[in-house]
Amino acid sequence: MQEILNGLDLFLSMQNVLAIVAGMFIGIVIGAIPGLSSSMGIALALPFTYGMNPISAILLVVGIYKGGMFAGSISAILIRTPGTPGNICTLLDGWPLSQKGQSRKALDIALYSSVVADLASNLALILFAAMIASFALQFGPAEYFWLMTFSLTIVTSVAGDSLFKGLVSAMLGLLLATVGLDLIYGNPRFTFGMLEFSGGVSFVPLLIGLFAIPEVIDFYLRKQSGLVHGSRSGSALTWAEFRSCLPTIFRSSAIGVGIGAIPGVGATAASFLSYSMAKRSSKHPETYGKGEIDGVAAAEAGNNAVAGATLIPLLALGIPGDVVTAVMIGAFLIHGLSIGPSLFQTQGDTVYAIFFGIMLSSIAMLILGMLSMRLFARISDIPRHILMPGLLIFCVFGTYAIQNSHFDILVMFAAGFLGFFMMKIDLPVPPFLIAFVLGPSFEDNLRRTILVSHGDYSVFFNSYICWFFTALTVLSVGYGVLSSRRSRSSAEANVEGNPGHSA
Amino acid sequence: MVMDAASQKRRQTTIAAGFTLFFLAMLVVGIPFGIPSYAKQGLSLTSSALYPYVITIAGLVFSILAVIEARTGFVAVSSDDGSADSLSAPSILARFSLVVIVFAAFYLLLIPLGALLSSALVFGFLVIFGGERRPLVLVATIIGVPVITYILFAKLAAVPLPRGDLPF
Numbered sequence: 329m330q331e332i333l334n335g336l337d338l339f340l341s342m343q344n345v346l347a348i349v350a351g352m353f354i355g356i357v358i359g360a361i362p363g364l365s366s367s368m369g370i371a372l373a374l375p376f377t378y379g380m381n382p383i384s385a386i387l388l389v390v391g392i393y394k395g396g397m398f399a400g401s402i403s404a405i406l407i408r409t410p411g412t413p414g415n416i417c418t419l420l421d422g423w424p425l426s427q428k429g430q431s432r433k434a435l436d437i438a439l440y441s442s443v444v445a446d447l448a449s450n451l452a453l454i455l456f457a458a459m460i461a462s463f464a465l466q467f468g469p470a471e472y473f474w475l476m477t478f479s480l481t482i483v484t485s486v487a488g489d490s491l492f493k494g495l496v497s498a499m500l501g502l503l504l505a506t507v508g509l510d511l512i513y514g515n516p517r518f519t520f521g522m523l524e525f526s527g528g529v530s531f532v533p534l535l536i537g538l539f540a541i542p543e544v545i546d547f548y549l550r551k552q553s554g555l556v557h558g559s560r561s562g563s564a565l566t567w568a569e570f571r572s573c574l575p576t577i578f579r580s581s582a583i584g585v586g587i588g589a590i591p592g593v594g595a596t597a598a599s600f601l602s603y604s605m606a607k608r609s610s611k612h613p614e615t616y617g618k619g620e621i622d623g624v625a626a627a628e629a630g631n632n633a634v635a636g637a638t639l640i641p642l643l644a645l646g647i648p649g650d651v652v653t654a655v656m657i658g659a660f661l662i663h664g665l666s667i668g669p670s671l672f673q674t675q676g677d678t679v680y681a682i683f684f685g686i687m688l689s690s691i692a693m694l695i696l697g698m699l700s701m702r703l704f705a706r707i708s709d710i711p712r713h714i715l716m717p718g719l720l721i722f723c724v725f726g727t728y729a730i731q732n733s734h735f736d737i738l739v740m741f742a743a744g745f746l747g748f749f750m751m752k753i754d755l756p757v758p759p760f761l762i763a764f765v766l767g768p769s770f771e772d773n774l775r776r777t778i779l780v781s782h783g784d785y786s787v788f789f790n791s792y793i794c795w796f797f798t799a800l801t802v803l804s805v806g807y808g809v810l811s812s813r814r815s816r817s818s819a820e821a822n823v824e825g826n827p828g829h830s831a
Numbered sequence: 832m833v834m835d836a837a838s839q840k841r842r843q844t845t846i847a848a849g850f851t852l853f854f855l856a857m858l859v860v861g862i863p864f865g866i867p868s869y870a871k872q873g874l875s876l877t878s879s880a881l882y883p884y885v886i887t888i889a890g891l892v893f894s895i896l897a898v899i900e901a902r903t904g905f906v907a908v909s910s911d912d913g914s915a916d917s918l919s920a921p922s923i924l925a926r927f928s929l930v931v932i933v934f935a936a937f938y939l940l941l942i943p944l945g946a947l948l949s950s951a952l953v954f955g956f957l958v959i960f961g962g963e964r965r966p967l968v969l970v971a972t973i974i975g976v977p978v979i980t981y982i983l984f985a986k987l988a989a990v991p992l993p994r995g996d997l998p999f
Contacts, residue, residue, distance in 0.1 A: 361983070368988070490843075490900060492893050492894075492896045492900050493847070493897050495893040496847075496850050496893045499854075499893060500890065503883060503890065506882065506883045510879040512877075512879075513868075513879055515866070515867070515868040515879040516866075516868075517865065517879055517883060518861070518866065518883075545927075548926055548961075549930070712961075713957075713962055713963055714958060714963070714968075716961065717953065717954045717957035718954070718976050718980070720957070721953070721954060721977060721980050724950070725950075725984045725990070725992060728941075728990070728992060729984055729990040732990070734938075738938060744934075753846045754843075755846075774882070778876065779877070
């Protein structure tokens with residue numbers, strides 16, 4: 329108790345409050361610009377923290393991280409370009425809402441679900457850090473393999489009209505993820521002697537290309553009449569709409585916290601899982617992907633709940649859960665804080681002061697989010713013939729910014745044409761992207777398990793975690809196939825009533 | 832434009848068959864030539880080619896099932912036939928070629944001209960192509976948008992964007 333009071337005393341200073349607000353502001357600006365990542369923002373901010381006290385420094389970088397995570401939804405909703413990979417799912421329903429002239433509603437639910445999830449994540453960090461971290465430590469390659477397998481079954485939920493086309497798309501994503509050096513032996517695969525492909529196909533250029541560039545191409549091909557995009561933002565989210573999304577937000581927050589506590593899985597998988605669960609538990613799953621606010625809520629709650637939870641293994645065990653927390657270690661090291669179990673024993677006051685600041689970050693996110701959205705929502709006002717070339721420049725600069733690579737721009741354009749092609753032949757992009765994201769981890773854990781067990785396959789079932797995820801996988805596949813058949817049957821039934829459209 | 836059901840079925844079958852051919856080509860040509868270690872290790876349990884091989888087989892099976900589904904089952908009728916609104920096919924092709932040329936030009940000009948000048952050129956061309964004719968709007972956006980974007984990335988985010996021969 330004394331440590332908590334000391335922590336509160338340490339936290340209560342204007343510098344700490346300003347640090348979290350400034351961090352959140354920087355994070356929101358960076359997150360809303362495709363190509364600029366939270367890790368880049370933190371890396372740039374680190375030198376400025378030298379003159380700060382340790383608590384302010386940590387709160388600044390935590391603010392950037394959380395602000396970036398939320399703000400990626402802004403560009404996903406308004407210009408179909410996710411600011412971070414964790415916001416891919418947000419655009420599935422956010423962009424259709426925007427096209428219907430309801431961008432304000434989409435932005436509102438993105439913000440509110442992010443804030444609720446962030447709060448839940450912070451509480452989990454404060455209350456259950458040690459417990460969750462010890463559970464996460466029980467994950468070996470076999471457990472990770474089953475977790476990845478379960479995550480891959482999401483493709484059945486986002487396959488669209490044809491389950492088999494969705495699966496073909498997923499296989500293409502898995503195949504593309506094998507490009508580069510083999511993770512176990514370092515043998516080149518599909519690099520064709522090009523050094524640029526040694527590290528595989530870069531994810532962010534692929535992401536930007538698949539989602540943003542097809543919009544640009546499609547615009548110039550159609551050269552749509554009417555220079556103005558539409559109404560600025562539509563109506564705001566009502567309390568009734570928000571309340572109806574609450575169960576989804578709470579469920580997705582729990583998923584995000586669970587996933588975030590496991591090092592190396594990340595916000596993208598959490599977002600996909602949350603979205604998939606929301607769709608499956610919905611009474612009207614057919615509205616997902618067509619502008620369902622519940623879909624935006626699920627995706628945003630899922631990825632934002634990861635932000636606080638990733639700090640659990642970082643603070644409790646010293647293990648970074650993702651790239652951003654790995655960069656954040658720099659801030660701890662600069663200020664002489666050795667993260668891990670000893671941090672709670674030797675620097676208990678500081679840890680509690682950071683916790684108070686992290687709780688404040690949710691409020692800062694709400695206020696700054698509301699202010700920034702008013703500004704960003706004006707993007708919808710820009711005539712499309714000016715917005716599209718501007719978007720193209722953003723895509724090119726943003727892609728170049730990732731690793732200062734000219735080649736990445738080529739990858740982005742190639743991915744753009746691929747995305748456009750997929751759009752035209754009705755091949756769903758989400759299964760492709762889910763498979764591409766999860767593919768390397770899936771293969772890595774599969775092969776590591778086989779190697780470690782020397783071919784003894786019983787290792788895949790030697791813990792209760794393995795059995796738990798095996799059961800979830802079987803249930804998920806069964807449900808996916810069943811719901812796909814059900815939706816086809818209902819579509820056929822609809823068509824029978826309208827023979828002009830039958831096959 | 833709405834496609835009739837028979838044409839839609841034919842289209843879906845052709846697309847699925849195209850993927851079947853792609854996965855077959857990957858098995859016969861792609862994997863043997865794309866993974867050099869395949870020649871030495873074959874498809875042993877530790878081979879780097881085993882995983883892509885299994886994925887390709889799975890892709891082949893799913894694409895064949897997609898062909899069967901398209902041939903025999905129900906096919907959802909798409910409201911988009913792949914063309915753009917009421918434009919003719921040659922017009923679409925001309926526009927698509929133009930987009931490819933603009934993208935290629937942006938990529939090729941980025942290093943020699945620098946990020947600022949190349950983006951201003953591309954932006955200007957696309958805005959005019961998009962239908963903007965008001966001189967004031969043209970001047971303001973062709974200068975304003977690339978400069979603001981450049982400052983945001985190069986100055987505020989400290990991204991070393993290509994500078995070309997220009998001194999900024």
